[in-house]
Structure formats: structure tokens, C-alpha cells
Amino acid sequence: MSAAALRHRLAERGVDRVLLLLVPGAVFVALLFLYPFLYGLQLSFQPERGGPLANYERFFTDAYLRDTIWITLRLGLPAALVNVLASVPIAYRMRGRFRGKRLITTLLVVPITLGTVLTAEGLLQYLSPVGWFNKVLTGVGVLDEPVRLVHGYWGVLFSLVITGFPFAFLLTLSYLSGIDPSLERAAATLGATPRQRFRHITMPLLAPGLAVTFCLSFVLAFSVFPSAVMVGDPQGSTHVISIAAYNTAFRDFDYSMGSAVAMIMAVVMLLVIGLVLLWRSTLYRGATGGKG
Structure with a gap:
């Protein structure tokens, strides 16, 4: 045929x-x-030595490798939470007609277009011990000596927030724009305050969308690599699991072990996403009265 x-x-x-x-x-x-x-x-499951599970046994018995899970979670979870929570009030204020909405949205997208490498270079210029931030604070006498904000945990966290916030904000804004504003206006006619309208109407309708936004932001943050190298401490406090996978595969040329680390990385992400989506299944499911 x-x-x-x-x-x-x-x-x-x-x-x-x-x-x-x-x-x-x-x-x-x-x-x-x-x-x-x-x-x-x-x-x-094809290690150079040992049985099929030798790579996984090596990962969980080696504290230096095993701790990369906790180190990455300490970066990924807070970064995703900060990006999602910070995007809600800004997107809530900008939904509907808002003067300068296009300009603000364009400016927030700039970190995405710059990329992680240029963002890290900017952080080094501003927050390093010889950067502008420390120069100003030491110059006015607020600090006696420069504070260390890069080449450690905080430098990577700042980079993840700067590059991840625009992504979370645009998603949150799209979800909020899909909620029918007449629902809040109807509640206002019944005497509900702005706080009550947000708590009992907008937030329950927005929560499922925020769960998805958190999952996507978490995956973006959990897979951090260049920031952990450029503005972090790749052999110490920011030795994340992606660096462990890279080192075992391309520095030690153990591609089987590198694949095992990548599989463990995927399982951890799926576990976190599964818990969030399980929580999401208990929330409101249905139309929001608008575009969504």
C-alpha cells in the first residue's frame, strides 16, 4: 500500500x-x-573492574563522590526556591496591563542571553575581593577587609539565581496571566481584602503552575557546571555531581564510571521532581477561567 x-x-x-x-x-x-x-x-553496568554494580558501589562507598549529591542539592534546591518565590510578587504586580512591562521583561531576559560564562565573569568583576562591591564597602569603612563572595558556595548560588530567575519569572507570569481577573474582582465585591484574594483565590490557582516552574528551575540549577568551576570551589565546597561525572569520564577516562555518576544524578533529579509532582496532584486541577 x-x-x-x-x-x-x-x-x-x-x-x-x-x-x-x-x-x-x-x-x-x-x-x-x-x-x-x-x-x-x-x-x-560495564565497569573496568568488578561486577555490574561495581561503579555504583564505588560511588556510594567513596565519601568524596557520595557527598556531591548533598552539595548539589544544597545549591539546586535553594536556588530554585528563591527564583520561584521571588518571581511571584513581581509577576503578580506586572500581570495584565503594566507600563514598561515589555522593557522590564526584556531586561530580565538579558542574563539568559548572556549565558552562564559571562554572568560568572561579571560576578568576578563585582564580588571578588578586588571587585567593586568590596572596594566600596572597604572604602567607606563598612568592612575592614574584603568579604569572600566568590570561589565558594555563595558565588555559585548568586550565579544560579541571576541566570535562573528570568526563566522562573517568565513561566510564573504566563501562569498568572492565565488566571481570570474577574475572580478576584468578584471576591472584592464580597469584601475580601487584597491579601485574602491572593491567599484564597490566586495562590491556589497558581500553585500547580509554580510546582512545574520549580521542577524546571531545579533541573536547571541541579545540572550546574560552569558556575561551579568559575565562581566556585570545584574541588571543595562546590564539587557538584556534574563535575564528578566530568572528571571520571574525561580526566580519568573511565567512561563507565562517568555514566554511572550521570545515572545517579538523573535518579536524584527524578526523585525530587516526583515528590513535587506528587504534592501537585493534591492541588486544584482544572480551568482557571482565563487563557490557562
Whole structure:
């Protein structure tokens, strides 16, 4: 049967043409992600020495490798929380018609366009011991000696917040824009204060969207690599799991171990996302009365 005849028969059965175009694309995307994952998974069970689980045993028995999970969580979770929570009041104020909304949105997107490397270079210029921040504070007598804000935990956290906040803000703004403002106006006519309207109407409708925003922000922060190297301490306080995977694969040339570390990294992310989505399933599910 020719392709044209097959499409005609499917069309007679009610199969939409758009669906016919989407199915091959979906299969291609699935293979694009599934093949590297499956290849890395089977490679992780082929260690240079020992049994199939030798790489995983080595990871969890080596404190230097095992601690990378906690170090990365200490960076990823706070960064995602700060980005999501900080985006709510700003997006809430800017939803609907707001003078200068396009300009502010454009300025907030600048860190995304600059990228992590340029952001890290900027942090080094401003927050390093010889940067402007320390020069001003020591010059006016607030500090006796420069405070260390880079090449450690705080430098990486600042970088993750700067680069991740615009992403979280745009998602939060889109969710808020989809909530029908007439719901709050109706509550106002019944005597609800602005705080009560936000707490009992807007926030319950926004919470499912915030859960998804947190998951995406967390994945972005948990996979931190260049910031941990440029403005962190890659061999110490910011020895994150992505650096461990890179070192074992490309410094020690142990690709099997590197794949195992990457698989553990994926499992940790999936566990956190699973817990958040489980919590999300208990929230309101349905239309918000607007675009969403």
C-alpha cells in the first residue's frame, strides 16, 4: 500500500492530518533522548573492574563522590526556591496591563542571553575581593577587609539565581496571566481584602503552575557546571555531581564510571521532581477561567 493510500484510509477513519505529522516527530524526539539514556545506562553496568554494580558501589562507598549529591542539592534546591518565590510578587504586580512591562521583561531576559560564562565573569568583576562591591564597602569603612563572595558556595548560588530567575519569572507570569481577573474582582465585591484574594483565590490557582516552574528551575540549577568551576570551589565546597561525572569520564577516562555518576544524578533529579509532582496532584486541577 502506497503512502498516499495509507493517508487516505486513515483520513477516512477520522485520523487528523496534524496527528499524522506529529507522530513521526514525537518518535524522533523520543529516540533522540532515549538512545543516549539507554546507552549510558548499559555502559554504567560495564565497569573496568568488578561486577555490574561495581561503579555504583564505588560511588556510594567513596565519601568524596557520595557527598556531591548533598552539595548539589544544597545549591539546586535553594536556588530554585528563591527564583520561584521571588518571581511571584513581581509577576503578580506586572500581570495584565503594566507600563514598561515589555522593557522590564526584556531586561530580565538579558542574563539568559548572556549565558552562564559571562554572568560568572561579571560576578568576578563585582564580588571578588578586588571587585567593586568590596572596594566600596572597604572604602567607606563598612568592612575592614574584603568579604569572600566568590570561589565558594555563595558565588555559585548568586550565579544560579541571576541566570535562573528570568526563566522562573517568565513561566510564573504566563501562569498568572492565565488566571481570570474577574475572580478576584468578584471576591472584592464580597469584601475580601487584597491579601485574602491572593491567599484564597490566586495562590491556589497558581500553585500547580509554580510546582512545574520549580521542577524546571531545579533541573536547571541541579545540572550546574560552569558556575561551579568559575565562581566556585570545584574541588571543595562546590564539587557538584556534574563535575564528578566530568572528571571520571574525561580526566580519568573511565567512561563507565562517568555514566554511572550521570545515572545517579538523573535518579536524584527524578526523585525530587516526583515528590513535587506528587504534592501537585493534591492541588486544584482544572480551568482557571482565563487563557490557562
